[in-house]
Amino acid sequence: MSRKIIALILCSFLLSSFNIKVQAAGEEEHLQERMELFKKMEAATQIPWYYLAAVDQYERSLRFARKDLPKPENPISIYFPASEWAGPLNPNPEDQNPKTITFFEGIGADGNSDGIADRNNDEDVLAAFSHFILNYGIDKDNFRIALWNYYKRDKTVSMIMGKAKLYKTYGHLDLGGKAFPLPSRFNYSYKNTWGDARGYGGRRIHEGTDLFADYGVPVRSTSYGIVEMKGWNRFGGWRIGIRDINNTYHYFAHLSGFAKDIEVGQTVEPGMLIGGVGSSGYGPPGTSGKFPPHLHYGMYKDNGYTEWSFDPYPYLRVWERQDRQKKS
Numbered sequence: 001m002s003r004k005i006i007a008l009i010l011c012s013f014l015l016s017s018f019n020i021k022v023q024a025a026g027e028e029e030h031l032q033e034r035m036e037l038f039k040k041m042e043a044a045t046q047i048p049w050y051y052l053a054a055v056d057q058y059e060r061s062l063r064f065a066r067k068d069l070p071k072p073e074n075p076i077s078i079y080f081p082a083s084e085w086a087g088p089l090n091p092n093p094e095d096q097n098p099k100t101i102t103f104f105e106g107i108g109a110d111g112n113s114d115g116i117a118d119r120n121n122d123e124d125v126l127a128a129f130s131h132f133i134l135n136y137g138i139d140k141d142n143f144r145i146a147l148w149n150y151y152k153r154d155k156t157v158s159m160i161m162g163k164a165k166l167y168k169t170y171g172h173l174d175l176g177g178k179a180f181p182l183p184s185r186f187n188y189s190y191k192n193t194w195g196d197a198r199g200y201g202g203r204r205i206h207e208g209t210d211l212f213a214d215y216g217v218p219v220r221s222t223s224y225g226i227v228e229m230k231g232w233n234r235f236g237g238w239r240i241g242i243r244d245i246n247n248t249y250h251y252f253a254h255l256s257g258f259a260k261d262i263e264v265g266q267t268v269e270p271g272m273l274i275g276g277v278g279s280s281g282y283g284p285p286g287t288s289g290k291f292p293p294h295l296h297y298g299m300y301k302d303n304g305y306t307e308w309s310f311d312p313y314p315y316l317r318v319w320e321r322q323d324r325q326k327k328s
């Protein structure tokens with residue numbers, strides 16, 4: 001029940017095309033500013049900019065997904081609670097003096113050399129996280145260890161490493177683009193079935209949208225992302241999971257097979273072929289044909305602790321429209 005309420009709130013808040021446009025415009029403004037801050041910090045510390053970008057993007061997504069964290073306002077979104085910034089035993093939790101913060105083992109730092117360690121200042125925030133990383137080292141293995149010690153969660157570490165790989169591969173921060181999973185030149189149909197009791201998904205409620213199409217119709221990645229999972233599942237059949245830069249997991253099930261060269265850990269981009277529509281599942285590996293061919297598409301959000309399903313249908317409608325506009 002509460003899950004449905006959360007979904008409703010998310011929908012009304014995020015899903016009007018007006019909001020999506022506004023958010024996209026704001027994002028682009030910040031991208032340049034953000035990149036300049038990362039590059040400046042890279043020059044000062046030798047920490048690759050894409051590591052800083054990956055942590056920042058992970059934290060930004062958490063702040064959008066969680067109610068207990070303030071919504072991001074600045075270009076840099078790494079969040080430090082006051083006590084962590086000033087030091088847990090610091091009698092002044094709003095302390096901005098770098099010396100006393102260091103004395104009380106706070107993480108706060110002065111990145112722009114104004115003598116103040118301000119947890120609402122982007123350069124100070126980036127410097128604080130960079131100093132933490134420098135305690136370990138700036139190569140991949142040490143960065144990974146630093147992340148683990150900071151977050152104490154394997155999944156978070158691998159999500160951040162995935163983002164770092166994406167940013168490094170593409171060389172820029174603008175990786176929010178999306179595509180409809182099926183090419184518009186093929187026949188298909190879908191309607192909003194999220195939350196239905198029945199569905200060809202094998203879960204308690206139907207956590208996704210079923211897109212009906214013929215066998216072999218191309219299935220494409222909807223986002224930039226990292227292939228997190230690929231293989232057989234008794235209910236999902238041949239399926240692929242892709243994690244995008246917003247900590248969202250995109251799940252494609254009942255495929256007829258996979259695109260050549262698609263492997264776990266690789267980067268994908270919107271519109272890239274990942275497999276074909278099929279009817280695999282509901283039995284041992286290779287079982288097929290127990291229901292009409294369709295793509296089961298699910299979306300799951302991670303908030304740093306747990307992951308939950310939300311309704312992909314409104315997003316599919318937006319991406320479908322955007323794909324068609326690009327073509328015309």
Ligand SMILES: [Zn+2]
Pocket residue numbers: 199200201206208209210295296297
């Ligand atoms: Zn389904």
